[in-house]
Amino acid sequence: MNMTNQSISKTTQYLAWILLIGVGMGISVSVISSFFVIGVGKIADLRTEFLIGGFEMFGNEYSLDAVFWLLVAAILLSLTRFLFNLQRWHGPADSIYAAHRTDNELDMRGGFGSTLASFISLGAGAPVGQYGPLVHFGATLGSFINSIIKDQKITIDTFIGCGVAAAIAAGFNAPIAGIVFAHEAVLRHFSFKAITPIAISSITSAWFSSWIFGGEPLFKLSLVLPDLFPLAPALLMSGLLFGLISIIFMECLFTFNKLGTNSGISFIGLSLIAAVICGVTGVFVPEVLGLGVATINKMLANDYVVLTLFLLVIAKIFASALSIGFGLFGGVFGPALFIGASAGGFAAQSLAIVGITVSPQLFVIAGMAAVSAAVVGAPISVVLIILELTGSYELAVAAMLAVVVSTLLCSLIYGHSFFDMQLTKRGIDVSKGRGNLELMNVSIIDVVNDNYTKFSKDKNASEVIKILVKAASSEGYCIDEKGTFLGKCSIQKLLLSEAEQNIERCFDEAPTVLNHDASIMQAIEVASDFVGESIPVIRANDGLLVGVVSEGDIFQAYLATQNRIHDLEHG
Secondary structure, three states, X not given: OHHHHHHHHHHHHHHHHHHHHHHHHHHHHHHHXXXXXXXXXXXXXXXXXXXXXXXXXXXXXEEOHHHHHHHHHHHHXXXXXXXXXXXXXXXXXXXXXXXXXXXXXXXXXXXXXXXXHHHHHHHOOOOOEOHHHHHHHHHHHHHHHHHHHOOOOOOHHHHHHHHHHHHHHHHHOOHHHHHHHHHHHHHOOOOHHHHHHHHHHHHHHHHHHHHHHOOOOOOOOOOOOOOHHHHHHHHHHHHHHHHHHHHHHHHHHHHHHHHHHHHOOOHHXXXXXXXXXXXXXXXXXXXXXXXXXXXXXHHHOOOOOHHHHHHHHHHHHHHHHHHHHHOOOOEOHHHHHHHHHHHHHHHHHHHHHOOOOOOHHHHHHHHHHHHXXXXXXXXXXXXXXXXXXXXXXHHHHHHHHXXXXXXXXXXXXXXXXXXXHHHHHOOOOHHHXXXXXXXXHOEHHHOOEOOOOEEOOOOEHHHHHHHHHHOOOOEEEEEOOOOEEEEEEEHHHHHOOOOOOEHHHHOOOOOOOEEOOOEHHHHHHHHOOOOOOOEEEEOOOOOEEEEEEXXXXXXXXXXXXXXXXXXXXXX
């Protein structure tokens, strides 16, 4: 009975702790995310009160306000980067990578500094998004709280998932989508231990944000839904267009980033260039600046003609890619929504021109979902966002038709998402799972041992045979007085050699070796073709024999890693 009571007590305490973590994370992220969004809006209102001036061209008045404020942002971003000592901005890709490692906490300075940077960019009207930075902030906050609490029962990836789910829930008022997004886009695994705190965090965040801060729906819809069945082929075909546009957008993001990196221009120089070019673009096409929610609502109201929509697609891709690539930091989710909405409106009006009548608003929503799902790699989550934003099952189904084609096309031609491609370009492949990443990050030094037979180069074959027999070993290593690896020989080859033959003539030709900085994963790849007793581990810079590893050592390290990953993902 006492055992049962103790078990009930521990279970109750654990559930209470989970509830506290979930509610605490949800409220914390909700408050900061809401203040972030409100703050960006307040600064945007303040910008309208400080008019810089403009010029007249072809009978039209143009304002230079956008150029001025983006230049101010560029200077503030350079100061932020200096104060936080950052070599680059941090975003959701870093959150995904951290969630896939058992020994990695997010860079707090990088996470909080990058959140501040995105606030500055958005406040100045840069053509970037807010949801990616908020997602990374939530993940960073979760990692920070984990580092303070150090609770072994709740893993760091669960804290990261709580922060991510809370950020999405607060940003879109979509708690279900927040839960799914955390699992689909970031954690990429499901466990009963993780789902409870993440769900509590997401629901709390959405509720608290709505209760305290209120707010109107993000997008305004007023349409009579047509019969979806006749439109299914057009929606599926439009998914190809949305997929191609997604690929173009992502490629532009990487192209501008590479162009900036290879230019040799300082960060402040690149950000000032981006500020001027994007500001000038915004002078003539003001719709591309900022989040663009008002413009998307106009698209939903079918207020733009086909050529204007085409221009908005091109201008937004260019301006957002240039801004992010050259340092005016922000997210890609918001621009993807804008680009998708413009592309959806363009597709609908293009079909109408050739005599195929469709609902423009339906295609705007489908485009928003399809492009953003392909860019962030979260098709199910984006469909759920549409469902929770609109409250319409039919619109969610319509969006899903375009989403599945768009994401499939991107995954086949380009990659899983923009964030995965960012990691791939850093040499990190999360598609192979946590086990592979863990094995890539465990050094061979952790399993190396000094249990090997050694001898000097002045020995002959018969002397080395006696040394190996005495040590009950089939292989030996020749080293000099400094411990430098000179060669390896096997007893089989020694027995076939003349007794007085110098040992250097008995060395194995091109023996299998491992560098001291190799990972367990690299060791597994090397050992897959290895036949022998052990593999020497050599220090690359001076050739010193650090030790040896056997296939058994490597296999034990592999099993230990797999067990840790299994406990994490199925606990």
